[in-house]
Amino acid sequence: MKQTLVVLxxxxxxxxxxxxxxxxxxxxxxxxxxxxxxxxxxxxRMTIVANEPDSTKRGNIYFxxxxxxxxxxxxxxxxxxxxxxxxxxxxxxxxxxxxxxIGEVTKNNGARIVDMGKGSVIIEAAGExxxxxxxxENLSQFNIKEIMRTxxxxxxxxxxxxxxxxxxxxxxxxxxxxxxKIISYFNS
Amino acid sequence: xxxxxxxxxxxxxxxxxECLLQEKVSVVFGYPGGAILPAYDALTKYxxxxxxxxxxxxQGATHMADGYARASGKVGVAIATSGPGAxxxxxxxxxxMMDSSPIVCITGQVSRSVIGSDAFQEIDIxxxxxxxxxxxxxxxxxxxxxxxxHEAFYVAKTGRPGPVLIDIPKDVxxxxxxxxxxxxxxxxxxxYLPQSPLENQVKSAVELIDDAKKPIIFAGHGxxxxxxxxxxxxxxxxxxxxIATTLLGIGSVPDSHPLVLGMMGMHGEAWVNRAIQxxxxxxxxxxxxxxxxxGNLKTYSPxxxxxxxxxxxxxxxxxxxxxxxxxxxxxxxxxxxxPQIRENNHRSWLKSISIWQQDSHQRDIIKTGSTTLMGAQVxxxxxxxxxxxxxxxxxxGQHQMxxxxxxxxxxxxxxxxxxxxxxxxxSLPAGxxxxxxxxxxxxxxxxxxxxxxxxxxxxxxxVQEHVNINIAIINNGYLxxxxxxxxMFYDAxxxxxxISSPDYVKVSExxxxxxxxxxxIDEILPAMKQAQHVNGPSLIEFVVEQHDMVYPMVPSGADLxxxxxxxxxxxxxILKQVKEEAVK
Ligand SMILES: Cc1ncc(C[n+]2csc(CCOP(=O)(O)OP(=O)(O)O)c2C)c(N)n1
Numbered sequence: 112m113k114q115t116l117v118v119l120x121x122x123x124x125x126x127x128x129x130x131x132x133x134x135x136x137x138x139x140x141x142x143x144x145x146x147x148x149x150x151x152x153x154x155x156r157m158t159i160v161a162n163e164p165d166s167t168k169r170g171n172i173y174f175x176x177x178x179x180x181x182x183x184x185x186x187x188x189x190x191x192x193x194x195x196x197x198x199x200x201x202x203x204x205x206x207x208x209x210x211x212x213i214g215e216v217t218k219n220n221g222a223r224i225v226d227m228g229k230g231s232v233i234i235e236a237a238g239e240x241x242x243x244x245x246x247x248e249n250l251s252q253f254n255i256k257e258i259m260r261t262x263x264x265x266x267x268x269x270x271x272x273x274x275x276x277x278x279x280x281x282x283x284x285x286x287x288x289x290x291x292k293i294i295s296y297f298n299s
Numbered sequence: 300x301x302x303x304x305x306x307x308x309x310x311x312x313x314x315x316x317e318c319l320l321q322e323k324v325s326v327v328f329g330y331p332g333g334a335i336l337p338a339y340d341a342l343t344k345y346x347x348x349x350x351x352x353x354x355x356x357x358q359g360a361t362h363m364a365d366g367y368a369r370a371s372g373k374v375g376v377a378i379a380t381s382g383p384g385a386x387x388x389x390x391x392x393x394x395x396m397m398d399s400s401p402i403v404c405i406t407g408q409v410s411r412s413v414i415g416s417d418a419f420q421e422i423d424i425x426x427x428x429x430x431x432x433x434x435x436x437x438x439x440x441x442x443x444x445x446x447x448x449h450e451a452f453y454v455a456k457t458g459r460p461g462p463v464l465i466d467i468p469k470d471v472x473x474x475x476x477x478x479x480x481x482x483x484x485x486x487x488x489x490x491y492l493p494q495s496p497l498e499n500q501v502k503s504a505v506e507l508i509d510d511a512k513k514p515i516i517f518a519g520h521g522x523x524x525x526x527x528x529x530x531x532x533x534x535x536x537x538x539x540x541x542i543a544t545t546l547l548g549i550g551s552v553p554d555s556h557p558l559v560l561g562m563m564g565m566h567g568e569a570w571v572n573r574a575i576q577x578x579x580x581x582x583x584x585x586x587x588x589x590x591x592x593x594g595n596l597k598t599y600s601p602x603x604x605x606x607x608x609x610x611x612x613x614x615x616x617x618x619x620x621x622x623x624x625x626x627x628x629x630x631x632x633x634x635x636x637x638p639q640i641r642e643n644n645h646r647s648w649l650k651s652i653s654i655w656q657q658d659s660h661q662r663d664i665i666k667t668g669s670t671t672l673m674g675a676q677v678x679x680x681x682x683x684x685x686x687x688x689x690x691x692x693x694x695x696g697q698h699q700m701x702x703x704x705x706x707x708x709x710x711x712x713x714x715x716x717x718x719x720x721x722x723x724x725x726s727l728p729a730g731x732x733x734x735x736x737x738x739x740x741x742x743x744x745x746x747x748x749x750x751x752x753x754x755x756x757x758x759x760x761x762v763q764e765h766v767n768i769n770i771a772i773i774n775n776g777y778l779x780x781x782x783x784x785x786x787m788f789y790d791a792x793x794x795x796x797x798i799s800s801p802d803y804v805k806v807s808e809x810x811x812x813x814x815x816x817x818x819x820i821d822e823i824l825p826a827m828k829q830a831q832h833v834n835g836p837s838l839i840e841f842v843v844e845q846h847d848m849v850y851p852m853v854p855s856g857a858d859l860x861x862x863x864x865x866x867x868x869x870x871x872x873i874l875k876q877v878k879e880e881a882v883k
Contacts, residue, residue: 124439132430170615177489177491177613178612180490181434183489184488286497286626290499290500293626297616297624
């Protein structure tokens with residue numbers, strides 16, 4: 112199963128390097144990594160999708176991320192209710208004769224044509240990973256020349272609670288928090 | 300501290316030294332160059348308060364800082380210029396990282412305006428160092444200089460300690476700003492240090508320990524780092540559970556204690572490994588189940604439940620599945636645990652272990668009666684000649700394992716060795732660094748003829764600094780440990796392991812230290828006496844049997860209980876057997 116992690120990091124130079132260096136060093140697989148600014152200045156939010164089926168390994172990834180000094184919090188939302196989205200741009204080489212059939216497939220898949228020019232069409236879509244993959248499959252009958260996927264971004268549904276992802280102030284709480292995390296990965 | 304009342308405008312270069320003073324640094328190890336020149340120039344004003352040791356190579360500076368840190372428990376500091384000075388620090392940073400040693404390395408960087416232009420001696424050291432440091436900084440704003448240095452020391456020494464690198468551009472060193480040293484608590488959200496033991500975890504541990512029939516305690520480097528020696532002994536004595544140590548755990552518990560079994564792992568004691576394989580409970584304290592300790596993971600201690608107490612969350616279930624991961628400082632947790640466990644003595648379990656112990660005495664090469672020196676004999680004599688009361692710093696190879704086997708350590712921080720990275724060339728500089736701790740213990744550096752030649756130039760540092768160190772070169776004419784593997788696993792084809800040496804007595808003379816050569820067992824103690832009387836560095840070359848092996852041994856990846864024992868028969872000429880084995 113894929114593991115989805117939402118990571119808050121200090122927006123310091125080299126932070127991306129630190130994260131990817133850790134994944135590479137530990138031989139963990141990153142499937143996608145999206146980073147952008149968050150609601151707080153100086154702090155970025157990342158969505159990282161890792162491909163590790165084993166729960167123990169996923170725990171290792173979680174705690175190794177947390178160990179990085181510039182990482183503020185890590186939330187593993189793999190099995191929590193959340194909104195998952197990916198955005199894609201697809202370029203198809205096609206003369207005007209193909210435009211209507213491309214338009215039909217696009218529309219049926221809930222995507223949009225955003226550019227039609229000399230010999231090429233660009234389609235955009237936002238949706239769950241599966242829907243994007245389906246769209247690409249359905250368009251594969253045409254002459255696809257470029258695909259640009261962003262990778263997944265994700266957000267938990269409901270009112271946000273800091274207590275779940277940030278180590279809290281009181282040491283007692285922090286110890287319980289760590290134990291809860293340990294149990295969630297290693298006692299299943 | 301309250302030092303920041305008087306307003307001082309200082310240069311970045313001066314701020315570096317002011318910060319080190321605030322961190323109570325009294326000695327730094329370094330090497331100057333262009334990009335760090337402002338800092339060195341400012342050092343002239345701080346000469347009375349901070350002693351700078353000029354090394355002969357920046358790798359040496361990092362190992363010295365490391366050796367100092369391991370001997371003292373304080374943060375060691377190394378300093379170097381940009382480019383090649385910085386890259387020379389890589390091996391030392393990696394060594395400190397693997398062994399959780401707190402050092403801070405300061406490097407000069409080219410000026411900010413030319414960063415990224417491949418300027419002369421520019422290298423992205425904070426980037427290069429990322430995977431081999433606990434953290435690294437590049438300071439692009441003088442306003443962040445003091446707070447970053449403050450934070451760097453905090454990161455290096457708290458939690459699981461480790462090396463931190465601070466890269467400081469030359470123009471930042473030249474700028475000026477009002478100096479204020481931060482005195483407030485360091486705010487690092489997400490940098491979480493466990494403090495309080497959890498009642499339910501203590502309870503679970505107590506249940507496991509009270510129920511166990513064949514339990515064993517592991518003492519790793521974390522026991523030294525958290526200062527938990529007396530707590531772990533208390534646990535052992537009260538519960539009757541014996542203790543095995545890792546290589547870096549040596550010294551955390553007294554070897555002479557009846558419940559201390561000895562070292563585990565590849566060259567550990569056979570009875571220890573056997574006990575681990577038969578145990579029904581492992582209480583692992585501050586160690587990380589390295590492959591040199593576990594052997595084949597699939598067959599590793601198959602019947603045991605495992606309690607793992609560690610301060611680093613990322614260590615749990617990294618190599619070995621554990622039943623009770625306890626995220627806590629070892630000392631804090633044991634303090635909570637000890638009052639609650641039941642008194643016990645595990646008589647029959649200890650009895651079986653002592654029977655296995657008798658079986659494996661045949662490895663005892665020191666009983667050969669041979670007149671050719673054996674490495675093990677030399678180590679044993681050094682133990683005798685120092686009454687075991689010395690800081691021993693080893694290099695990497697057969698002599699390192701022999702030290703672990705034949706030198707009994709009674710006190711914490713008396714063995715300093717590169718365990719995780721296995722860095723040849725570590726011992727001489729690390730030993731020099733350790734000698735700056737200023738303990739009244741003698742410093743003995745035990746080093747192979749291969750290893751000494753990797754960092755031999757630091758002899759000049761030892762002489763210039765007039766440090767009291769004793770260097771024991773165990774000269775077997777080979778890269779011995781590699782030769783051992785070639786003998787065992789490559790049909791005795793000794794590819795590039797015979798290694799020549801200079802005349803070490805003449806080398807000593809040339810460098811200006813006292814040098815001796817010993818070839819006979821009866822000369823060992825007198826030579827040591829002479830070395831001990833020298834005020835300053837002194838060197839003894841021990842010419843030992845070339846083809847000796849370190850036994851017992853678990854071949855890499857083999858089951859822990861399948862050790863290879865010393866194959867010789869004690870009743871006939873062992874030396875002859877050693878030689879026959881080596882050419883077979
Ligand atoms: C920097 C470095 N290079 C290579 C090795 C591989 N290596 C491990 S032990 C060893 C031989 C060490 O020889 P020596 O210092 O003479 O010690 P001996 O084993 O003979 O006691 C070598 C080459 C290493 N550990 N470190």
